[in-house]
Structures are given as C-alpha cells and as structure tokens.
Amino acid sequence: MTTFPLEILSEDIDSAGFVHTRVLRPASFHYTPGQYVVVFANDGQKRYFALASHPEEKELLFLTRQPLRAATFSLPQGTGFGCDFRDKRPWLFITHGSGISALRPAILERRRRGLASDTLIYGIRQWGAQPALDVLGADFPLHKIYALSAQGERVQQRLRSHALSHYGAVLLVGSQEMMTEVRQILAENQFPASAIYTNY
Numbered sequence: 001m002t003t004f005p006l007e008i009l010s011e012d013i014d015s016a017g018f019v020h021t022r023v024l025r026p027a028s029f030h031y032t033p034g035q036y037v038v039v040f041a042n043d044g045q046k047r048y049f050a051l052a053s054h055p056e057e058k059e060l061l062f063l064t065r066q067p068l069r070a071a072t073f074s075l076p077q078g079t080g081f082g083c084d085f086r087d088k089r090p091w092l093f094i095t096h097g098s099g100i101s102a103l104r105p106a107i108l109e110r111r112r113r114g115l116a117s118d119t120l121i122y123g124i125r126q127w128g129a130q131p132a133l134d135v136l137g138a139d140f141p142l143h144k145i146y147a148l149s150a151q152g153e154r155v156q157q158r159l160r161s162h163a164l165s166h167y168g169a170v171l172l173v174g175s176q177e178m179m180t181e182v183r184q185i186l187a188e189n190q191f192p193a194s195a196i197y198t199n200y
Contacts, residue, residue, distance in 0.1 A: 036051060086113065
C-alpha cells in the first residue's frame, strides 16, 4: 500500500476536547468528499479517519478525539459519498459527534457551488460539546438542528418530526444503530433509498 509521511503542521484542542490536526498534503494527493485514510502508528497499529478538509484546501485536516501520534497514512480509501453536488434541491446532512468531520467537505462543496439551503441534524451530548468547526458556526449558511443526548434527545427523534419531501439527498454518517434507524424512518416517509449516501 502506498503511504505518505504524516507531517503535522499544527495540532489544536478545542474547548469540547476535539483535536484538530493539520497535516502537510502530498502534491499527488487527490480525493473526494467522504473519503478516508488509513493512519499507521509506529507500532504497526492502524486506524481509519475521515478527511475533514475540503479537496481544494491546501492542508489535510483530521478531527479526532485523541492526538494522531502516527507515522504514515495511506492514499484516499472508499468511494466517498458518490453524489451529484450540483443538485439544486436542499440536502439533509445527518450525523453525531465526530461524524461531522466526514460531512464537512461535502457541506463546504455545496456552499462552494452557491447552494446554501441545506440542513444538518446533529447529535451532541450537550451545548458546548460540538467541535469548533466553521460549518457549525452561527454565521455559516447551514440550517442546524441539534439533538442533545444529555436531555434525552436523539437524532432519530429530530428526524421523525422533520418534513422530508423537499430534500434531494440525505448524507448520513454515524453509528450502525443510528444509521439503521434513520434509514427506517426515511423509508417510512417514502424517501428513496437511492438518494441516501454514506461514506462507507
């Protein structure tokens, strides 16, 4: 497997405890939103991380719970979301916790195309537990609906009370349980399975 040295340019921990690691991007490194890499530690252990950076950004961004402490990383893996970002209809993004890292490139790609009517349903434990990312900022053009687990709220509950008929696509990232339940809710609302995209 082709690998690259993991050269860390900066490593910052935000107030929610997320580690934002910016890495030197190899000249030949090209990818699409939703792809991920295998990160290899010095002891041979490997972990999988979504690329949180947009494909046009000069550096690679990883959003993690722990410092990377790694030596090398792979070429982009997976097919990404495989959707048509030119779709002018609003899109719905659904995730929780660090899953926002995989969705950030897709959200930015939609914004780059001037499409600013999308919605994010995002599960976090409580207010202040979200990572300090631009797409979660108050001034970023993305309608945000939060589900606070500390208050007994779940992403699935938010989805059930949300009108779905006007969305052109759903991009979904999360735990197996959450994703299974979300797919069931979407099916109950006759949302086409062919318009649901994941990155794995």
